[in-house]
Amino acid sequence: MHVLIGAIPKVLATMPNVNFVIVGEGGMKDYLAKEAWDFGVADHVFFTGFVNEDTLISIYRASDAAVFPSLYEPFGITALEAMAAKTPVVVTDTGGLAEIVQHEKTGVKVYVDNSDSLAWGILRILKNPKMADRIRENGYQQLLKQYDWDKIAERTMGVYGLAVKAKLRPEAIRMKFPFLIFEECPEEMRVLLLMHILGAVDAENAKRPAELSELLGIGFARLHALLQNLLESGYVTCYRDDLRRLRYFLTKLGIVKVCTAFS
Numbered sequence: 121m122h123v124l125i126g127a128i129p130k131v132l133a134t135m136p137n138v139n140f141v142i143v144g145e146g147g148m149k150d151y152l153a154k155e156a157w158d159f160g161v162a163d164h165v166f167f168t169g170f171v172n173e174d175t176l177i178s179i180y181r182a183s184d185a186a187v188f189p190s191l192y193e194p195f196g197i198t199a200l201e202a203m204a205a206k207t208p209v210v211v212t213d214t215g216g217l218a219e220i221v222q223h224e225k226t227g228v229k230v231y232v233d234n235s236d237s238l239a240w241g242i243l244r245i246l247k248n249p250k251m252a253d254r255i256r257e258n259g260y261q262q263l264l265k266q267y268d269w270d271k272i273a274e275r276t277m278g279v280y281g282l283a284v285k286a287k288l289r290p291e292a293i294r295m296k297f298p299f300l301i302f303e304e305c306p307e308e309m310r311v312l313l314l315m316h317i318l319g320a321v322d323a324e325n326a327k328r329p330a331e332l333s334e335l336l337g338i339g340f341a342r343l344h345a346l347l348q349n350l351l352e353s354g355y356v357t358c359y360r361d362d363l364r365r366l367r368y369f370l371t372k373l374g375i376v377k378v379c380t381a382f383s
Contacts, residue, residue, distance in 0.1 A: 121142060121148060121152055121189065122148070122151075122152065122155060123189040123191075123212075123233055123234070123235050123238055124140070124142070124187055124189045124235075124238060125152055125155040125156055125159060125161075125165070126155075126159070126235030126238075127189075127235040127236070127238040127239035127242065128140055128156070128159065128161045128164065128165065128239075129159050129160070129161055130235065130236065130239035131239050131242050131243060131246075132161060132164060134243055134247075135243065135246055135247070138164065138242075138246065139164050139165075139166065140164055140165045140166070140187075141166050141168060141179060141183070142165065142166070142167050142168070143168045143171055143176060143179060144168075144169070144170065145169055145170045149167060149169075152167070153165075153167060176201070177201075177205055180201065180202050180205035180207045181205045181206070181207065183207050184208070184245065184246055184252070185207065185208050185209070185210055185242060185245040185246065185252070186199070186202035186205075186207045186208070186209050186210070187209075187210045187211075187238070187241075187242060188202075188209065188210070188211045188212065188217060189211075189212055189230075189238050190211070190212050190214060190215070190217060190232075191212070191214070191232060191233055192214050192215050192232075193211075193212070193214060193215040193216050193217045194215050194216055195215075195216040196211070196215065196216030196217040196219065196220040196221075197216075199211055199216075199217055199220055199221060199227065200220065200263060200267055203226070203227075203259035203260055203262070203263045204260070204263055206256050206257070206259075206260050207256065208227065208228070208245050208252045208255045208256050208259070209221060209226075209227040209228070209255075209259065210227065210228045210230060210238070210241040210242055210244075210245060211227055211228070211229055211230070212229070212230055212231070212232045212233075212238075213229040213230065213231065213232060214232050217229075221259075222258075222262075224244075224251070224255070225255070225258050226255060226258045226259040226262050227255060227259060228241040228244050228245060228255070229241070307338065307342075307346055308346050308349060308350055308355075309377075309378075310336060310338075311332060311336065311338075311343070311346050311347065311350065312350065312355060312356075312370065312374055312377055312378050313378055314332060314335060314336055315327060315332070315356070315368070315369065315370050315374075316370060316375065316378045318331075318335075320368065320369040320370060321369060321370050321375060322369055323359060323367075323369060325369060326358070326359070326361075326367035326368055326369040327367060327368055327369070328365055328366065328367055328368075329343055329344060329347060329366065329368065332347075332368075347368055350374070351368075354371060354373050354374075355370065355371060355373055355374035355377055356368050356369065356370055356371060356374050357369065357371050
């Protein structure tokens with residue numbers, strides 16, 4: 121956010137009536153307030169502290185632009201929140217922000233850690249109301265098409281559906297998820313990883329040993345021994361279905377264990 125403070129004098133030099141609202145708490149708040157004072161722009165900068173969701177949405181809707189000068193941003197959800205409120209966004213070209221925003225179509229991208237570039241991006245929105253309106257509408261439509269939670273859920277289920285199709289060859293699974301066959305990956309962890317990928321996290325989606333054996337390329341007897349060890353360790357549990365066949369799924373402890381593989 122220090123990059124934004126550095127950009128404010130440059131914006132005010134062109135448009136002296138612009139005000140900036142900085143939302144949120146954090147250890148940098150007092151430092152930023154001092155920076156604003158040192159730059160001589162404190163009268164144009166307002167720190168709200170923490171606000172609830174309704175207030176945040178109201179601030180977005182009342183703003184001419186939402187500015188996200190992140191040095192790095194893994195997901196970019198904050199930009200999506202602004203786009204949902206139909207507020208034009210100015211973002212740094214990094215991480216998830218760079219993936220979400222199309223320059224001058226659904227937002228304006230600027231250089232990372234560059235106050236001059238950020239000031240240019242803010243002025244680009246403020247001085248071009250027609251472009252701002254176009255960005256506002258394009259961003260909102262993109263949000264509806266690509267980031268609606270129902271559609272995200274459908275795409276996620278589609279990936280799981282692909283993995284569990286009966287005709288999917290073991291080779292295809294191992295090609296799609298090569299970490300399952302790394303020699304350094306213990307067999308028990310490979311079993312847990314595959315169960316997680318297949319969505320075997322509850323009784324409804326539990327898997328039979330035969331399914332796991334085929335996809336992992338591990339013999340049935342060996343897999344049975346692995347599952348027994350995982351069962352005793354509390355990482356998986358099992359039940360018998362209507363045909364008296366054993367079905368296995370991950371416990372909460374097992375899910376946590378899987379997550380450690382990605383940390």
